[in-house]
Amino acid sequence: MAASVVSTCGRALRCNGMLRRWAEFRHSSDGAALQKLSVETGDTEERIIIPRKKTWDKLAVLQALASTVNRDPTASHYMFQDDPYLIPRTTAEFKLFSLSKESGCNAAKYVFNTSPHLFQTDYAEPSIPCLMPETLQPQIEGVCEAALEELIQLKRVKSAVDMFDQLLQSGTTVSLKTSNRLLDLLCFYGDREPPRDDQLEESEQEDMVAHQSAPAGQLHKASNFVRVWRENNNAERIFNVMAERNAPSFCAMIRGMVKYGAYTKAFDMYTELVNSRLTADVHAFSALISAAPEVKEKYSEKWDLIKELLQQMVEQKVQPNLLTFNAVLKSLRRCGALSKLCALQTLSEMKALNIEPSLATFDHLLKIFYKSASSARGQTEIIFEVLDEIEGKQFVVHDPDDVNFFPDAMRVCLDLKDVELAYRLHKVKEMGNNWKLEGNPYQQSTYYGRFFNLLCMMEHIDVILKWYKKLIPSRYFPNSYAMRDLLQALDIGSRLDLVPQIWKDIKQFGHRYKPDLVDEVLVLMARDIQTPEVQVSFADCALDIKSLYETREMRKLPLEWTASALGNITILLSRAGKSEEAWRMLELFKKNNRVPSNQVMNEFLDTAKQSNNKVQAVNLVKMAAEFALPTTANLVKRVMEEFELSEEQKKTLEDLEAESGDNSNDSDREQK
Incomplete structure (x- = not known):
């Protein structure tokens, strides 16, 4: 009886142990909860080794679900799904919609944060504190250092400066830590009030004006707007009146001066820092390296200054980081013939320090070795080495210049006329979350425009049409040049029968009133005689184009009747047997003081003969x-x-x- 009870209890314990281990197996991340059991000599006890647990990311489930869904090339961008009636069809509408939506969000955020008393009731279940209104109004009254710290926290530049002056006038000494925080605020915003959430910064306002007035080829240059470091501003004044200054004080001034273009002053400030027996941090050195080409004229002098700064970092035992080396490479772009050799030396130094390059690193390399289309054809190995390095990898933003890589790399592919290289680059961009490094809408449009241009030049028409359906308009709103490239590809591929369909897209993308593009469509349709079915579709397309000219005067559009446009429409209508419409086109020649060509007259006579x-x-x-x-x-x-x-x-x-x-x-x- 006792043996039976012991056996039953033993089975129960083993069963309980198996259930416990199975529960651990189900809840483990790697499926290895059941480990080897160690059995000691003369003892039947089992020892279970608990496995390491894995902490999942909060977005892991959403990311897993997202990986099961492919992008729909026929759908618009996800940011436009809330308002299907306002889905843009042109690049201009895309910019307008994007700016309007962002402005609306910023305006709502401004009202939400500046009037928190209007949003006291919290209906959220569960309540999320970070989504509730922020306190943007100062809560500490009086003149004290705590009030100054609160104003700095709220980014009230002018109020913080006034509070600092009042403290000095009252004989109160402001601590070094608080003074440095105030300097950081002033140098970051250039001694100006930061814009509210419902306002654009001055640089963004300049960018919008430039986009409205500048030609398409100068948009990127116009967006590089830099504010100026004003003479004797509050940052310099406060720095000079500080009772005590340490290395962060000097470093804040150096970064601010470099950011706002006072390069010579930044180096003077660094000299003062060294004379004070202080050590600059890595961020100040990176700023000085980026400013080195601005204070020297000769290429050799620029590189010598960069090497001197790097040597001083070694002497002061300041460890360089990724941004330091990216600043070196960016400055080397302005060092002429020295840049290529020095860039390779810089990469070797990065490898020696085990610093992983970012996309900005490779972007600077491409700009050093491929400064123009002619140099791209002469130096073809660097781009292949770069792609060998980045293939199969996912990147995150470590440098603001990371977003420039994909458009610039595609430019090199276009200059080299290497479509296979472009496919490799596009595969890298599509891998994982690398698409997040596409940049702003202008950079995205530049990337896809160059990619599509290369496809139209080098690929078969069927492949071009496949990419056309895949990219347009879900990712790229083509400009008139891209549509002209597509029309030329249709001509080379003997698929002119698709011109009427492409004309519908041209109208949808807002290019119907581009005279050069309209003439290109008419010339391609009127050049050769097609089958009767195709000629009928050509004639319908010609009548659609004719209606644009008829509404020109009412809408004050840039289309004007030319002899070529009148003649091509007449030919297309004549070939389709539309003699009455063709005759009315001939009458427009006289009305618009245009002379028809011999081909136009003979084509119409052929139509009259048929009827x-x-x-x-x-x-x-x-x-x-x-x-x-x-x-x-x-x-x-x-x-x-x-x-x-x-x-x-x-x-x-x-x-x-x-x-x-x-x-x-x-x-x-x-x-x-």
Whole structure:
């Protein structure tokens, strides 16, 4: 009986242990909760080793779900899904929608934070404190250092400066820590009030003005707006009146001066720091390295100054970081022939210090080795080495210049005319979350525009159309140049039958009133004779284009009738058998003081012959005589041979032929 009880208890304990271990196995992250059991000699007890637990990211479930869904190329950008009726169709609408939505969010945030008393009731379940209104109004009254710290925390630049002055006037000594925090605030914002959430910074306002007025090729240059370090500003004044100054005080001034263009003053401040037997931090050295090309003229002098700063970092035992080396490479872009060799030395130094390069590092390398299209063709190995290095990797932003890599790398691919290289680059961009480093809308448009341009030049038309459906308009709103590249690719690939379909997209993307693009569409459709079905679609497209010219005067649009546009539309309508519409186009020649070509007259005569319309044929000869065309005699001959005319019509044609002959003789005598 006792043995039976012991056996039953033993089975129960083992069962309980198995259940416990199974529960641990289910809750473990690596499935290794059941470890080897150690059994000691003469003892049957089991010892369980608890595995290490894995802490999952808060977004792990959402990321897992997102990985199961592919992007829909026919859908618009996710930021436009809230307002389907306002989905943009052009680049201009995209910018307007994006800025409007961001402005609305910032305005709501401003009201939310400046009037928190209007949002006292919290309906959220559960309540999330970080989503509640922030306290943006000062709570500490009186003149004291605590009030000054609160103003600095709230980024009240002017109020903080006034409070600092009041403390000095009252004889109160401000601590070094608080003074340095005030210096940081002043140097970061350039001694100006930071913009509110519902306002744009001055640089962004300049950027918007530049985007509205500057040509497309100068938008990027116009956006590089830099504020100026004002003479004798509050930062310099407070720095000079500080009773005590340490290294962070000098470093804040150096960074602020470099940020706002006072490069010579920054180096003077660094000299004063060294004379005070203090050591600058890595951020101050990085700022000085980026300013080195601004204070020296010769390439060798610029590089010597950079090496001197790096040597001083070694002497002062300041460890460089990624931003330091990126600043070196960025400055080397302005060092001429020295830049290539020195850039490779810089990379070797980064490897020696085990500093992983970022995309900005590779971007600076590309700009050093591929400064123009001609240099790109001469130096082809660096871009391949860069892609070998970054393939299969995911990147996050470590440097503000990281977002410049993909557009600049695609420029190199375009200059090299290497579509396979472009595919490799695009694969890297699409991997993981690398798409987050596409940059602003202008950089995204530049990247996809160069990619699509390269495809149109180098790929087969079927591949081009596949990418066209994949990228446009879900990721890229093509400009008129991209649509012209596509039309030329259709021409090379003998797929002109798709021109009417592309014309619909041209209208949707807001390029219908571009004269060069409209002429390109008409020229391609009118150049060769197609099948009857295609000619009918061409004629419908031509009538659609004709309607744009008819509404030109009412809408004050830049389209004006040219002889080429009138002639091509007339030819397209004639080939489709639309003789009445074609004749009305011929009448527009006279109305707009344009002269039709010989091809236009012959094409219309072919249409009149197919319908056996003798009246239109005779009227065509009359119109040719009115324009005094040299081909009038040939038209008379064709009409008399190819049509059964009445005696009256023959007499009319003979008179026109004689009149045209006299006019030609008179013109010959005038020329002699």
